Amino acid sequence: MEKTKILFDVFVSEPIPVNKVIYRSWLDGYSEKETAYSKDLSSNVHSLNNSNMIINTGNSVVTTPIPLVPGSSNMSVNSLVNTPIGVNSSLIQNIQSTQVSTGSMANSNSIVNKEPIHLLLGETEDQFRNFTLLQTALEHPKTLSSNSMFQIDIINKRLLIEGYYDFDESFMRELIGRKLTSGQRRDLDDTAEKLRIRLSSCERQFDNLKRISRLVFSDLKTSALDIIMNEFSLNRDLSRKYVRILFLCFHRIDLSKKRVQPLKTFGLIRLSEIVMSHWGDPLRSYTMELDIKLKEDVRDLKTYLTSQKDIPEKYWKLIKARYQTLTSSPKISSSTPSQAPTPVGLNTGGQLTPSSATGFSNPNSIQNSAANSTILLASSLVGEKLKNLESKFKPILKGILSIGSSLSDSKEFRNLFEDIAEKIIDPLKRIDLLINETDTFFILLRDVFVPESLGLHSLRHKDRIVHNWKSFLEGIRGVVVYIYNEI
Incomplete structure (x- = not known):
């Protein structure tokens, strides 16, 4: 029986070097020459003694900066980190071995002006070639581990994927x-x-x-x-x-309108987090869809709250009574404006912070007791501001209910942030409510909601509706407080 021979090739290589500056430059679309001549690359070759060539002239040691081509001083490649980054060991050895044993300084400068840039360009071209070959694997990172062309250590693999x-x-x-x-x-x-x-x-x-x-x-x-x-x-x-x-x-949220243009990417990510936390499916975290039951309950509640004219009036009377209770509280009345606490969910820099009170870290943790609300309130309203808020309460409530019903209509839901700005924030700003006072208003709007007190005795699934209404209000509150001073 004839024996079969299996032939195969084997190659052994070290893990490929990854210079973060060169990689960032490749990602940003710069060419090899632009990268090699950039200040960021030369300043990150720490083996060059902070971008300086050490040259032995025979009698003394002269330190000369690595030259850049004319006009390249304004060229910048964004670095991922501030710490110096090493390059291929062969590049370092070649540069370190560059010596001028005899001759004039003119000859020394000639070598300095040509050799280092040539080596940097060669190193850059090599790494650009590697990144281009790796691009298909980077588009499908799970295949990067099985890539037989390159050996990549864990640290560089993470750097390549997350950078890409x-x-x-x-x-x-x-x-x-x-x-x-x-x-x-x-x-x-x-x-x-x-x-x-x-x-x-x-x-x-x-x-x-x-x-x-x-x-x-x-x-x-x-x-x-x-x-x-x-x-x-x-x-x-x-x-x-x-x-x-x-x-x-x-959800195709419309962010092209002039009113929401000031919202930047980071702010939109936080707003999306608020909406998903309070209005998303409670049984499935990090999903794209809104909670079906919440959409239905908030939509139905709009019908109940607007079915009789006296229901919004009863709602306001409950809020007003709570304001009066808070005003008479020693803990609130003894506070001065400078001592007023920061609105719940905000830190001193105006950024949202996880809070059990707002439910940002846990959307189901809604505080219902008056005692907890009193502790959390930033400020109370009296006199003229309270009267002005009373005059705006019905249109604000109508706007909130309108936004709630839009959750069931994908086309209307696209205007979420613009609707919140026009239907809620604008009326509150017209009566000069501060951000602390706005936060207080939404806490009371949430806490005083008791169907029986409003004459809503025929609600089906009452407990679920109450919970979903308060979750909905927490989402509105989080968005309003976050963008109140931004738009």
Whole structure:
């Protein structure tokens, strides 16, 4: 019996070096020459003694900076980190071995002006070539571990993947809430020119978002966070950012109107987090869809609260009575304006913070007792402001109910943030309510809601409706407090 020989090739290599500055430059769409001549690269080669060449002239040691081509002083490549980054060991050895044993300083300068840049350019070209070959694997990060062409250590693998899926906030602002179509991709050159971002970088970020959205939107029953972390090997923080962005894209939230233009990417991510936390499906975290029961209950409650004219009046009387109780409380009345506590859910910098009171960390933790509300209130209203709020209460309540009913209509839900600004924030600002006072108003609006006190005795699933109404108000409250001074 004839024996069969199996022939195969084996090659052994060290893990490929990854220079963070060169990689960032490749991601940003710069060329090899632009990268090699940039200050960021030369300043990050720590083996060059802070970008200086040490040259032995025979009698003394002269330190000369690595030259840059004329006109390159304004060229900048955004670095991922502030610490110096090493390059290929062969590059370092070649530069360190550059010596001038004899000759004039002119000859020394000649070598300095040519050799280091030549080596930097060669190293940059090598790494650009590697990144280009790795691009297909980076688009499907799960295959990166099985890539037989390159050996990559764990640290560099994480750097490559997360760097590839990182995004520019100004560019992402252009995509949030929009449908990601091939036609939109063809128009990216206009966006790139407007934002002064290289077209290749825009295309990479667009393709990344579209690739992730295709997987997430095709399986709405599975946690979007799990899909992104498992399929794209991204860390939890970056994955959560993509989940929030995709939520706004899934519902096509309109962010093109002038009123919501001041909202930046980070702010929109936080607003998306608030909405998902309070209005999302409580049984499935990090999903794109809103809670069906909440949508139904808030829509039905609009009918109940507007069925009789005296119901909004009863609602206001309950709120007014609570204001009067708080005003007479020693804990509230003894406070001066300078001692007024920060609104719940905000830190001193105006940023949202997880709080059991607002439910940002736990959407089901809603405080119902008057005692807890008294402790949490930022300020109370008396005199003219209370009268002004009374005059605006009905239109504000009507606006809140209108927004609640829009949850069941995908077309109307697209205008969520604009509606909140026009129907809630604007009326409150017209009566000069401060952000603390606005926060107080929503706490009372939530806490005093008792169906029997409003004459609503025929509610089906009363407990569920009460819970969902308060969850809905917490979402409105979180959005209003966050953007109150932004738009």
